[in-house]
Amino acid sequence: MRSLSIENDDSIEVARETGFEQCVFSLRRTLATSPIGWVLVAWFSWDRVSHTHIGLWLIAFVLTWALSLGMLQLLIRQGPTTGRHASIFLVIAGLDGAAWGLVVWLLMGYDTNLDPWLAATLCGVGAVNAPAYITYIRAYYAQIGSLWLVAMLALIFSSNLVNMLNTAVGLSVFFALIVYYMQAIAQRVLEGIRLQLANTSLAEQLRIALQLVEVDAATDPLTGQVNRRGLDVFLKQQFEMAQKEARPFAVLMLDIDYFKQVNDTYGHVVGDDTLRAFAFRVRNYLRQGDVCARYGGEEFVVVLPDTSLDMAIEVAERVRQGIAESDLLTVPPLKATVSIGVATYVAGQTAEELLSAADAAVYSAKRGGRNQVRSSAD
Numbered sequence: 001m002r003s004l005s006i007e008n009d010d011s012i013e014v015a016r017e018t019g020f021e022q023c024v025f026s027l028r029r030t031l032a033t034s035p036i037g038w039v040l041v042a043w044f045s046w047d048r049v050s051h052t053h054i055g056l057w058l059i060a061f062v063l064t065w066a067l068s069l070g071m072l073q074l075l076i077r078q079g080p081t082t083g084r085h086a087s088i089f090l091v092i093a094g095l096d097g098a099a100w101g102l103v104v105w106l107l108m109g110y111d112t113n114l115d116p117w118l119a120a121t122l123c124g125v126g127a128v129n130a131p132a133y134i135t136y137i138r139a140y141y142a143q144i145g146s147l148w149l150v151a152m153l154a155l156i157f158s159s160n161l162v163n164m165l166n167t168a169v170g171l172s173v174f175f176a177l178i179v180y181y182m183q184a185i186a187q188r189v190l191e192g193i194r195l196q197l198a199n200t201s202l203a204e205q206l207r208i209a210l211q212l213v214e215v216d217a218a219t220d221p222l223t224g225q226v227n228r229r230g231l232d233v234f235l236k237q238q239f240e241m242a243q244k245e246a247r248p249f250a251v252l253m254l255d256i257d258y259f260k261q262v263n264d265t266y267g268h269v270v271g272d273d274t275l276r277a278f279a280f281r282v283r284n285y286l287r288q289g290d291v292c293a294r295y296g297g298e299e300f301v302v303v304l305p306d307t308s309l310d311m312a313i314e315v316a317e318r319v320r321q322g323i324a325e326s327d328l329l330t331v332p333p334l335k336a337t338v339s340i341g342v343a344t345y346v347a348g349q350t351a352e353e354l355l356s357a358a359d360a361a362v363y364s365a366k367r368g369g370r371n372q373v374r375s376s377a378d
Contacts, residue, residue, distance in 0.1 A: 007183075012190075014191040016082065017081060019135030019136055020061065020089075020135070021084070021191055022357075023084075023089075025032075026131070026132040026133075026135070027072065027089075028072045031065060032069075035342065036099045037121075038061055040123060040324075041057075042058060044112065044118075045110075048110055048113075048114045049111070050107075050110070053106040054109060056106055057102050057106040057107060057261055059100055060099055061102070064098070064099040065223070068096055072092060074263060084120075085139075089136070089139055091140045093140070094142045097150070097320070098146065098149075100125050100147050101146060101147040101151045102150060103118055104118070105156040107171065108167070122147065123171070126175060126178055129143060130178065130182055134186055135190065137182060140182060142177045144175050146177070148172065149350075151171055152172075155168045163293075180318050205356070222275060222276065224279065225294050228293070228296070230291075231301055232351070233343060234291050235351045235354075239344070239345070243347075244330065246305055248308055248344060249305045249307055249344070250304045250308070251342075251343055252301065252302040252312065253359050254338050254362075255300075255301075255338065255340075257338060257339055257364050259298035266332060270332065274329060275298065276327040277328040278328055278336065279300065282319055282322075282323070284285055284302075285319045285322050287304075289305055290302060291303045301358070309342065312375075316342050320337075321340055327346070337370060337371035339365035339371065340362065340374070341360065341372045341375070341376070342375040343355075343375065361375055361376050361378065
């Protein structure tokens with residue numbers, strides 16, 4: 001139960017950080033459209049309010065807007081986190097709210113018809129900005145709080161008592177209601193983010209688990225190389241490319257010489273160690289895109305994409321020499337050799353026919369004395 005609680009706490013913290021980051025980007029988009037609101041307010045107030053006050057309000061708004069966008073860009077460059085940037089973000093939200101609150105201070109009290117419209121505009125600002133702050137509700141409180149505070153201070157010094165009371169009550173009731181409802185909505189949104197992140201995490205864990213299952217199903221547990229199932233899948237891909245794009249490829253059939261004597265002399269544990277060491281040694285002589293598969297017992301198949309017969313014979317010879325040149329095991333000291341058959345894809349050939357051709361070349365190498373390379377063309 002304790003580990004579940006810790007995991008749940010961690011997921012909530014991740015959701016909060018994600019919500020904060022989303023809020024930063026969302027506010028930047030919202031501020032980018034703020035000039036539209038300024039133009040509308042200035043246009044409706046132009047013939048009814050002192051141009052000096054309109055100019056002062058626009059200057060104040062432009063300055064706070066530019067400062068806010070600059071700070072937001074800094075947060076985004078640094079990668080927004082609550083630990084480093086929460087206080088700065090709250091200041092940005094507060095500046096935006098205060099700039100709108102100056103509408104009451106500088107533009108209201110000149111026209112009884114304009115004042116209700118401006119009050120409604122401020123309510124609209126609170127409503128329009130709500131979605132931008134929904135994932136980090138504290139910043140919304142900062143914006144609405146600063147807007148309300150500046151507006152109330154302006155109304156206190158208003159000479160029109162009736163309009164002051166009406167506007168103060170209207171703004172206060174509206175902001176109180178929207179903050180109340182936004183709090184509940186923000187909690188649900190945050191929970192939705194947490195669940196979405198949890199589902200994404202579970203989906204990723206499932207994807208990784210399925211990949212591991214697929215890898216396990218196609219891997220030989222003893223040597224760590226591809227098994228027969230994985231070999232069949234890779235050969236099918238090579239055949240398709242060869243048929244569609246005329247791309248050559250080759251296979252090497254490797255058979256450890258006298259491997260039965262290893263098991264009879266040292267036992268199957270040493271025999272298994274020998275197979276593992278053999279597979280590891282073979283891989284050292286292959287390219288990244290080549291595939292080594294355990295075909296059965298002491299037999300291995302190597303698939304060489306984009307490889308001609310001559311190139312495949314060169315690779316096989318390097319492998320043969322690499323196996324023979326030093327001990328595969330040091331305890332007990334054990335050397336081994338390998339017989340290798342080489343075959344390349346021929347148009348119209350099946351996978352079984354290609355492997356049979358390589359297998360026949362292996363038997364030719366064994367009949368010829370072992371520890372040698374033979375090709376299907378010999």
